[in-house]
Amino acid sequence: MERYDVAIIGAGMSGIAAGIRLAHFGKKVCIFERHYASGGLNSFYAKDGRKYDVGLHAMTNFTGPGDRRAPLNRIIRQLRISREDLKLCEQRGSRVAFPGANLRFNNEFAYFESEIASVFPKQIDGFRKLVEAIRSFDDNEFNYAYRSAREMVRTCVSDPVLEDMIFCPLMYYGSSTEEDMDFGQFVIMFKSIFFEGFARPLEGIRNIIRLLLKRYRESGGIRKMNTGVAKIVTVANQVDRLILDSGEEVQADVVLSSAGLPETYALCSPQPKLEKPVSAGRLAFAETISIFKDQPKSFGWGDDTIVFFNARERFSYREASDLVDLTSGVICIPNNFQFGDEQMAEGVVRLTCLSNYDKWKSYGESEYAEQKELWRPRIWSAAKKFMPATGLGYDGACIAHDMFTPTTVERYTWRKQGAIYGAPQKSKDGTTPISNLFICGTDQGFLGIVGSMLSGIAMANTHALR
Ligand SMILES: Cc1cc2nc3c(=O)[nH]c(=O)nc-3n(C[C@H](O)[C@H](O)[C@H](O)COP(=O)(O)OP(=O)(O)OC[C@H]3O[C@@H](n4cnc5c(N)ncnc54)[C@H](O)[C@@H]3O)c2cc1C
Incomplete structure (x- = not known):
């Protein structure tokens, strides 16, 4: 039976990013992907001779090279890819459009702030207080306690229209929960859209996937396409082996799954004992x-x-x-x-x-x-x-x-109920009741293209490299 240091389930953004990191540090790593194409929720396809991006509207978190701690720069550094090769072009300008009110924003936060001062002059002091709270929140800590973002925002902003106008883009681009979100997730999304901003390569997601796969290959990573994982067999709370859709069996010291939390648990045999059942989004x-x-x-x-x-x-x-x-x-x-x-x-x-x-x-x-x-x-x-x-x-x-x-x-993508942002319940530190099975990507809690790549990197670093 083939044995790997790390087996990764899924060649989406998080799985490939985790794979690059592990292969770079000499791990024998294999990504198992059920689809024939890489990219997962952010793949591309052809129809009538035309190429379509599956997901890409925009890459969030666009920042210049100056801020070393910014998510985009951390990805570039940790994956050892070049900023130039990403070929990112910034947005022209975006808008939150409600009946009777428009708030424009671009990749300069000061512009958004000036829009709020102009459209909601009575709210600007409260908005600045909210911005202070966002800046002082430590979103590098995985296991922060749940706090209602709606309640937190209301302590600063009293106009419900402004409140909704702030939430609308953040929820559409990254909330797996209805009507409200965890303040930690709110902070991540606020920074990624309003502090940082949108960009994309002219060619679309193909450019990014190609770049990541090249980097993975060059680092010695193995990728098996059309190769789904049908079962994760556990013995004494440890993954013993993976059974593939073909019936073939493989072993790995560590398994990282980007398939989603309920989806991963459904693969486990026997079913893990959970404190609370995990439902699909x-x-x-x-x-x-x-x-x-x-x-x-x-x-x-x-x-x-x-x-x-x-x-x-x-x-x-x-x-x-x-x-x-x-x-x-x-x-x-x-x-x-x-x-x-x-x-x-x-x-x-x-x-x-x-x-x-x-x-x-x-x-x-x-x-x-x-x-x-x-x-x-x-x-x-x-x-x-x-x-x-x-x-x-x-x-x-x-x-x-x-x-x-x-x-x-x-x-x-085999994502239950087609829930792009996954289950409402996340595994923020990536752990599961199975000691060597970890979650990366959407259901670890980092969403979007940049978020899921960061998740792959962080989970590989934490659970397979340290
Ligand atoms: C329509 C749409 C628009 C979007 N727009 C944007 C956007 O503009 N900007 C942005 O930043 N983000 C956007 N996103 C979100 C972004 O695409 C996702 O958050 C991100 O790609 C998730 O990556 P992931 O690695 O966590 O999961 P996935 O991409 O879901 O990767 C998981 C992979 O696992 C594979 N898999 C599942 N089960 C198995 C199994 N049993 N065996 C083997 N393989 C398996 C799947 O086929 C998939 O390839 C959009 C998504 C969609 C669908």
Whole structure:
């Protein structure tokens, strides 16, 4: 039976980052991935000859090289990759759009602060107090106690509209819990979006995945694709061996799983004894991707990179009661990053809304396809209200489109209920009741592209290198 120092379940961002770190330090490490493609929730695919990013709207946490402690710089250093090779281009500018109020922001925090002073002049002192609390929170500590972020924010900000406008982007880009979030997670997301900011490579996620895989290969890491882990067999609370989908068996001193917390426990045989049962997340999304022959600038949508919109009096972040909740969402226009002289060949508009896994799952194949066709224009109409008026006739101008639902996410990543941000319950220090089985990525609690890579690095350092 083949034996490794470390076996990693999943070739998503966290799994590959962990693998690079371990291989670099001479560990015999193998990543087992069930899909034929790497990248997990942030992969890419081809349809009708066109390449689509699965997830990428923007990479959060964009910072210059100066701040050594910034997450992006820690990743660059720990993975020994070059900033130039990431080819990151900054956003043009983004917006939180609510009925009657817009808050603009870019990668300079002072600009966001000035927007708050101008749109909510009575709240600026409270907002600055909140910023102080965020700055003084130690988010490098894994096991901080739960504290309601809503309650904490309300001690500083008394206007519920401003409160909701702050929460809307942070929840859409990184909350696995409905309506409220852990203050620690709030701090991580606030810093990653408002203190730091958005960037992406012109080529999209392909550039980053290629770079990471090259680094992993060069460090001597082994990667087995189309090779799912079917079972984690434990003896006396220790992983004894992994049984692969093919029936083959392998052994490892340490197992790092990025498959998710409930998903990993479901693989264990026998089932681990848990103090509290871990349930799969209920927050799932539907997304439409529309391709246009022309740049969005040509139809008046050239300024906004990402718009977080909400049409209700109070913003509600919870599982949709219908197939899609049209009252809030995210509009992402990948063309509107500062690519310099270059530009994407076609216009792309991505629209994301909260969705309902059970409802999509209840349909048979043809009804499912019909429902997608029904909801696509509805999502477009809901989002369009928050964009500059345009003479653009969508059906005439859109030359290609695709749409995914929570069932698509589940089908290609095996993430239960298609919950992109995983289970509400996290394993912040990565430990499980099995002594040599650890969690990395989404369900360790660090989300997004940068967050999951940081998680992979931190869990590899803590549980397999020290
Ligand atoms: C539509 C969408 C939009 C997003 N937009 C952004 C964005 O703009 N910016 C951003 O920063 N983040 C974004 N994200 C979130 C980001 O993609 C994720 O947080 C991050 O990629 C999670 O990485 P991970 O390694 O934790 O998990 P995953 O990417 O889920 O990796 C886990 C891997 O494990 C594999 N696996 C599962 N079970 C098994 C098994 N039994 N055996 C073997 N392999 C298995 C899966 O196939 C998968 O490849 C988005 C995600 C989606 C889906």
